[in-house]
Amino acid sequence: MSKSMKVAIVDDEKDMRQSISQWLALSGFDTETFASAEDALRGLSPDYPGIVVSDIKMPGMDGMQLLKKLKSVDSTLPVIMITGHGDVPMAVEAMRVGAFDFLEKPFNPDRMTELAKKATQARRLTLDNRALRRELSDGSALMKKLIGASQPMEQLKEDILDLGQADGHVLIEGETGTGKTLVAHALHAVGGRASKKFVLISCSAYDEETLGRKLFGPMDDDGDLPAYEEARGGTLVLEDIEALGQGMQARLLTAINDQGTPAETRIVAICNLQDEGKTCESVLRPDLFYRLAALRMTVPPLRQRGEDILSLFARLSEQFADEYGCDAPEVSAQEAAQLLQAPWPGNVRQLINVAERAVLQNRRGSGTIASLLMADSDETRPTMTTEGKPLKEFVEAFERMLIDNTMRRHKGSIVGVMDELCLPRRTLNEKMAKYGLQRSDYI
């Protein structure tokens, strides 16, 4: 990135804005000025290619509020605050809220330049890193397969990118059908071992003796390598690790201990115990557990993913509709509430089933989503839950679904959607950006 970094200067006093701007421009920065915090907020995007210098005392929104707002949009954006001379409490508060640093009035120009240089360096690093990560996550088809934009899913994707780069063994935990196997594939695909073998063995699929041969040999066929060897340099996924008997646990431990670091064979162990309320820690011998759990991640249950339930349902039913050559069902507000509140003990796998059956029902023209959810439940009535889910989450999920449906019906015509939902263009644009909806996807 050789382009010069920007500095956004926010100050209600014109003279002050201009003198800071002139000084920094002389030092080689590309400056722009804003006369109020409100203007600055409108002008600064989350990937702003630069830093912010802001006065604290301003009419309307003050610098401290601006700092908080900016930090909530992009927590890594460096913001330098200008405080009154000797106003220690204000300076302390600014640092606490996450300011990069502060400058006292009247400011020393050299100190200003020095701070701006440090801040832009930090900013450049963040943006480079971010671009790299985006490339990785865009580049991997598997990351794209992981549908979901809820906070727990965003966190999961971050974890995959982080742990994918690391070299330690990984333990993946999570309820049945949450996507653990998919996550193991993604971990391999985004990391440095992507070009090497990915070998998956289910520990519950064989008796102890067969499993031993599959993992460590000797193999029946001379041409075949045992899984542990085959995955050398790559990733060995051990599903249902909780099913590993004492004998196999000991052999695996020895094999792991014999490896150098970084490990030749990276092990990704998947534990499927959460449904029973037991933990992986309680069934594996401790020395093996701690080797495998060097890095740990938990795939969240579907009921904690809020709005993802509706977007997953929409995507899946569209896929099935394509497959069966019919229309995807439109989800009513009431049905959306039922989907959001269902307990989903079978998680994503159960949702896939429900979506498929909903499409088939729709083709026949009979049946409701509620009855599908009921069929999956042991009780006569589906157990609905709002446990721990804030109202805001429901409302946002509805809103997203409505805009998504309407966009689809109007084949991406913004005017059509504005009309139907009685939304001004700007509000619609803002909401689409917020929910990650893109017009080009509907045309």
Ligand SMILES: Nc1ncnc2c1ncn2[C@@H]1O[C@H](COP(=O)(O)OP(=O)(O)OP(=O)(O)O)[C@@H](O)[C@H]1O
């Ligand atoms: N976030 C997601 N987006 C889209 N599809 C998903 C997602 N998570 C899981 N799936 C799909 O759901 C199904 C179940 O996922 P997966 O087999 O990875 O779950 P699992 O946790 O390994 O289940 P089990 O506990 O039975 O081994 C798969 O078809 C997978 O592709």
Ligand SMILES: [Mg+2]
């Ligand atoms: Mg699995």
